[in-house]
Amino acid sequence: MATSSTAAPPASPGHPAGHAALVRDLQNALGAAAVLHLPEDLIAFEYDATIERALPEVVVFPATTEDVSAAVRIAEQHLRPVVPRGSGSGLSGGAVPLTGGVLVVLTKMNRILEIDRANRVAVLQPGVINLQLQEAVAPHGLLFAPDPSSQRVCSLGGNVANNSGGPHTLAHGSTVNHVLGLEVVLPGGRITRLGGRLVDAPGIDLRGLFVGSEGTLGIVTEITVRLVRAAPAVRTLVAVFDSVEAASEAVSAIIRRGIIPVALEMLDREIIRLVEPRIHAGYPLDAGAVLLIEVEGLAEGVDADGAAVEEACHLAGAREIRVAHTAAERDRLWEARKVGIGAIGAASPAFYLLDGVVPRTRLPAVMRGVMETSARYGFRVANIFHAGDGNLHPNLMFDPDEEGATARVLECAEEIMRLCVDAGGAVTGEHGIGLEKRSYMEWIYSPADLAAMHAVRVAFGGAERFNPCKVLPGGHGCASGHGAEAMAAIRRGSDSV
Amino acid sequence: MTATATDLDRLRHALPRDLERSSQHYVVDGVTPAIAFAPNDGSEVAALLHAADEAGLTVAPLGARTATGLGRPLARYDVALDLRGLERVIEYVPEDLVVTVQAGVTLATLQATLREHGQYLPTDPSPGDEVTVGGLLASARSGAWRGHLPAARDLILGMAVALPSGDVVHSGGRVVKNVTGFDMHRMHTGALGALGVVVEATFKLTPLPAVTRTLLLSAANIEACGDLARRVWDASLAVRAITVLGARAADGVMLPPVPAVLVEVAGSPASAERTLRELRSLAPSAGEAPVETWGRLRRLAAGPGATVLRLGIPPAEVETTVAALERSGMAAWAHLAAGVVIARGDIAASEVEALRALAVERGGFLQIEVASAALRKAVDPMGEQERLLVAALKQQFDPRGTLNPGRWGAGL
Numbered sequence: 001m002a003t004s005s006t007a008a009p010p011a012s013p014g015h016p017a018g019h020a021a022l023v024r025d026l027q028n029a030l031g032a033a034a035v036l037h038l039p040e041d042l043i044a045f046e047y048d049a050t051i052e053r054a055l056p057e058v059v060v061f062p063a064t065t066e067d068v069s070a071a072v073r074i075a076e077q078h079l080r081p082v083v084p085r086g087s088g089s090g091l092s093g094g095a096v097p098l099t100g101g102v103l104v105v106l107t108k109m110n111r112i113l114e115i116d117r118a119n120r121v122a123v124l125q126p127g128v129i130n131l132q133l134q135e136a137v138a139p140h141g142l143l144f145a146p147d148p149s150s151q152r153v154c155s156l157g158g159n160v161a162n163n164s165g166g167p168h169t170l171a172h173g174s175t176v177n178h179v180l181g182l183e184v185v186l187p188g189g190r191i192t193r194l195g196g197r198l199v200d201a202p203g204i205d206l207r208g209l210f211v212g213s214e215g216t217l218g219i220v221t222e223i224t225v226r227l228v229r230a231a232p233a234v235r236t237l238v239a240v241f242d243s244v245e246a247a248s249e250a251v252s253a254i255i256r257r258g259i260i261p262v263a264l265e266m267l268d269r270e271i272i273r274l275v276e277p278r279i280h281a282g283y284p285l286d287a288g289a290v291l292l293i294e295v296e297g298l299a300e301g302v303d304a305d306g307a308a309v310e311e312a313c314h315l316a317g318a319r320e321i322r323v324a325h326t327a328a329e330r331d332r333l334w335e336a337r338k339v340g341i342g343a344i345g346a347a348s349p350a351f352y353l354l355d356g357v358v359p360r361t362r363l364p365a366v367m368r369g370v371m372e373t374s375a376r377y378g379f380r381v382a383n384i385f386h387a388g389d390g391n392l393h394p395n396l397m398f399d400p401d402e403e404g405a406t407a408r409v410l411e412c413a414e415e416i417m418r419l420c421v422d423a424g425g426a427v428t429g430e431h432g433i434g435l436e437k438r439s440y441m442e443w444i445y446s447p448a449d450l451a452a453m454h455a456v457r458v459a460f461g462g463a464e465r466f467n468p469c470k471v472l473p474g475g476h477g478c479a480s481g482h483g484a485e486a487m488a489a490i491r492r493g494s495d496s497v
Numbered sequence: 498m499t500a501t502a503t504d505l506d507r508l509r510h511a512l513p514r515d516l517e518r519s520s521q522h523y524v525v526d527g528v529t530p531a532i533a534f535a536p537n538d539g540s541e542v543a544a545l546l547h548a549a550d551e552a553g554l555t556v557a558p559l560g561a562r563t564a565t566g567l568g569r570p571l572a573r574y575d576v577a578l579d580l581r582g583l584e585r586v587i588e589y590v591p592e593d594l595v596v597t598v599q600a601g602v603t604l605a606t607l608q609a610t611l612r613e614h615g616q617y618l619p620t621d622p623s624p625g626d627e628v629t630v631g632g633l634l635a636s637a638r639s640g641a642w643r644g645h646l647p648a649a650r651d652l653i654l655g656m657a658v659a660l661p662s663g664d665v666v667h668s669g670g671r672v673v674k675n676v677t678g679f680d681m682h683r684m685h686t687g688a689l690g691a692l693g694v695v696v697e698a699t700f701k702l703t704p705l706p707a708v709t710r711t712l713l714l715s716a717a718n719i720e721a722c723g724d725l726a727r728r729v730w731d732a733s734l735a736v737r738a739i740t741v742l743g744a745r746a747a748d749g750v751m752l753p754p755v756p757a758v759l760v761e762v763a764g765s766p767a768s769a770e771r772t773l774r775e776l777r778s779l780a781p782s783a784g785e786a787p788v789e790t791w792g793r794l795r796r797l798a799a800g801p802g803a804t805v806l807r808l809g810i811p812p813a814e815v816e817t818t819v820a821a822l823e824r825s826g827m828a829a830w831a832h833l834a835a836g837v838v839i840a841r842g843d844i845a846a847s848e849v850e851a852l853r854a855l856a857v858e859r860g861g862f863l864q865i866e867v868a869s870a871a872l873r874k875a876v877d878p879m880g881e882q883e884r885l886l887v888a889a890l891k892q893q894f895d896p897r898g899t900l901n902p903g904r905w906g907a908g909l
């Protein structure tokens with residue numbers, strides 16, 4: 001990791017006034033073992049999955065909702081900001097404690113409290129890992145639909161905070177569609193519940209407003225989720241194309257036929273060349289791009305939909321289509337999707353994982369623009385993304401030790417985000433605004449629009465106290481200048497997630 | 498306090514002349530407003546809201562007025578804001594399965610437009626054809642499809658809302674997946690127009706199912722119907738509705754007056770055929786029922802003349818609640834997958850409170866759907882919610898209480 005030359009704000013040198021009293025109060029309330037405050041202990045928490053750094057002043061590990069509430073109250077008494085954190089796999093710098101303060105890490109609250117099979121509901125603490133929940137409910141024939149590619153590490157609290165998506169979001173919707181109720185600790189320490197145990201609750205949809213608020217409105221301390229039945233039949237197929245553009249055309253063609261697969265993912269040549277030697281799933285190394293497509297439902301419906309998907313792909317120029325015949329084959333095909341990002345990390349000293357969304361019909365044109373733009377800047381780009389949703393993830397690979405490379409990668413990324421917005425799209429489909437994209441908010445929203453979002457933050461009581469410098473532009477003491485903020489999305493190479 | 502002539506003139510000056518309507522046509526809960534307007538776009542709506550806010554007058558946004566009885570009666574009602582003039586389909590891109598409409602477009606018009614391209618907005622049909630998109634979002638009610646299909650709030654990709662400040666604010670966009678900023682549109686869904694006036698909305702759409710069929714399944718008694726309904730649910734079939742009918746409810750929709758399960762099959766020809774086969778093996782008695790049954794059920798739920806309640810009850814327990822309600826003399830039915838029980842009949846305020854306690858104990862809720870203003874004053878129609886947060890949001894978005902004052906209780 002060699003990005004020390006970048007413009008990350010300095011970690012707070014020395015301690016702000018009242019540090020010892022803050023630590024003492026937190027220790028008294030939560031127990032000494034739940035409070036980290038020595039510099040050598042804090043370093044592990046100065047960044048998330050990105051390279052943006054800022055040291056928290058204190059890190060706490062609450063064991064209960066009451067602990068969280070106590071920590072919030074104490075932080076406020078000492079005029080310190082509060083930053084919630086789950087597993088730290090976020091990609092937009094959301095959990096980076098930019099202005100120091102108390103980092104509340106939810107990883108110790110990691111129990112599954114209830115699985116109600118009959119009503120298809122589970123109740124869990126926020127530190128439960130996404131995959132852990134999947135494994136617990138699978139024996140009941142149920143699943144939790146949001147399946148971020150980071151599911152082996154990311155926490156449900158983080159999923160709720162970011163309204164995370166995954167390959168199966170296409171048919172099932174993002175996290176917000178699967179959260180029934182929340183227990184949250186608000187700024188000021190008040191504990192309350194939003195939503196309930198059923199798909200709808202009367203009144204203003206506060207739970208829906210809260211999901212995706214990236215830790216700025218409160219801390220999630222308990223989550224009630226909806227589970228869905230695993231489909232009786234599923235078909236996974238891979239369509240091989242000569243170019244990203246042809247594959248993009250096929251995406252539109254499938255949707256146009258009125259078929260919404262459960263998953264419709266694209267992997268380009270660069271990704272295939274990185275992953276195939278590792279996993280031997282049989283992806284052709286000379287392909288321009290492949291689509292990984294899944295349809296599910298009743299066996300008869302799957303046959304019909306599968307055939308229609310194949311036809312659409314052939315018409316769009318697929319040179320080959322492979323169907324997984326066994327569960328093992330299916331898993332192998334999916335493995336490529338799951339190890340893709342890790343493979344990029346292994347192949348490059350650093351990379352910038354972009355997240356943008358465009359209307360699906362604009363995918364071919366925008367993907368052409370992505371390839372042209374990265375080529376013009378001279379960066380290798382690897383694309384592995386949720387094509388069916390129009391949710392792009394170009395990964396710009398670069399060496400931060402090379403003179404000027406970091407600045408150029410930020411410029412290139414900004415140009416690509418512009419392409420998305422100009423095509424009628426948005427600047428993030430699932431990774432969140434965090435720190436990284438605060439200034440892009442102004443590309444999309446007017447000052448009045450942003451003021452309305454700020455008003456929500458004020459109503460929840462957290463304007464500057466909870467996760468300051470995130471989501472909305474401006475704010476006191478926040479690093480200025482977009483270059484520094486966008487750094488929040490750059491990832492170190494050699495990560496294993 | 499009443500509106501003065503000067504106040505009303507201030508409103509008239511804020512809008513083009515030809516937008517005023519006769520206030521006699523806009524009676525709500527027996528109250529006639531002082532003045533009425535029917536603007537044509539979001540900026541006119543915002544101008545009116547701003548002028549009313551400045552003049553200290555209150556505004557009720559209105560669509561087709563099929564749900565003005567939802568929530569508490571208005572504390573004060575000066576200005577009727579008829580939104581039916583916002584009737585344009587702004588952009589429809591069938592290939593993207595995305596549509597943007599003004600809030601006064603009726604659901605019927607919207608569905609007809611989409612049907613031409615084999616698509617639809619998969620929210621439950623409303624009891625009448627004339628309901629507006631804005632009213633649908635503000636009241637956020639659902640029916641038999643919910644639990645199988647998304648709620649309206651899950652289908653919104655973007656929204657424009659006019660505020661008493663005079664601003665028109667936007668959230669979201671036109672892409673099917675988006676976490677750019679807060680989901681402000683969720684806050685306005687179900688808010689009964691208390692936090693802003695929806696002027697435009699963008700939805701994601703779904704292909705129409707190729708085949709739909711309505712089947713009636715019978716079983717010995719209401720308990721057996723509950724079990725049967727859950728077996729259908731567990732079989733993961735291509736269905737869009739599983740509704741358990743009490744005997745009185747069955748009678749109310751012109752079916753034989755015995756408990757039964759009404760199922761709507763929806764899917765591709767192959768899935769639908771398989772589903773019909775499975776249903777017949779789960780319930781050998783299964784037979785087709787008239788498709789109009791669903792419309793009858795919706796009209797039964799729409800009231801007039803009776804009190805209608807919506808209870809949230811976990812799916813595993815719906816039939817016991819249906820049975821208890823029917824014993825008390827009401828007609829009751831349950832949309833299984835959503836955990837919703839609807840009851841229609843006569844009921845006293847004290848009994849409503851008791852039912853609410855029963856639902857809340859099970860993790861559910863009770864909402865009054867249709868009732869006299871007297872009952873809606875005696876019993877909180879919507880039930881408990883986060884009052885402090887609702888009050889704080891109201892303070893931010895409508896600090897002078899211009900929009901539908903009192904809908905959510907005193908001061909809200």
Ligand SMILES: Cc1cc2nc3c(=O)[nH]c(=O)nc-3n(C[C@H](O)[C@H](O)[C@H](O)COP(=O)(O)OP(=O)(O)OC[C@H]3O[C@@H](n4cnc5c(N)ncnc54)[C@H](O)[C@@H]3O)c2cc1C
Binds near residue numbers: 094155160218221434
């Ligand atoms: C290899 C890789 C692949 C990924 N793939 C996907 C993908 O497919 N889809 C996708 O959507 N994301 C993906 N992500 C991004 C990331 O994993 C998700 O955003 C995830 O939900 C973050 O969870 P976390 O527990 O790591 O949260 P953190 O990184 O710890 O925090 C993320 C944000 O949530 C807030 N937060 C965390 N916990 C709470 C809480 N309990 N209460 C309130 N706020 C809280 C934080 O303040 C921060 O703003 C990927 C990341 C990596 C590294």
Ligand SMILES: Cc1cc2nc3c(=O)[nH]c(=O)nc-3n(C[C@H](O)[C@H](O)[C@H](O)COP(=O)(O)OP(=O)(O)OC[C@H]3O[C@@H](n4cnc5c(N)ncnc54)[C@H](O)[C@@H]3O)c2cc1C
Binds near residue numbers: 638691866
């Ligand atoms: C028992 C029952 C069950 C129903 N079930 C369903 C169902 O399953 N699916 C379905 O789609 N419909 C259903 N409906 C209809 C639905 O709930 C509403 O009646 C209808 O959608 C309201 O539309 P409207 O245009 O008549 O609104 P109105 O009755 O005119 O207004 C309803 C409320 O919304 C506010 N409002 C209206 N327009 C706006 C706007 N643009 N911005 C902000 N606030 C606004 C009003 O002030 C009022 O408080 C049901 C109705 C009843 C009575």
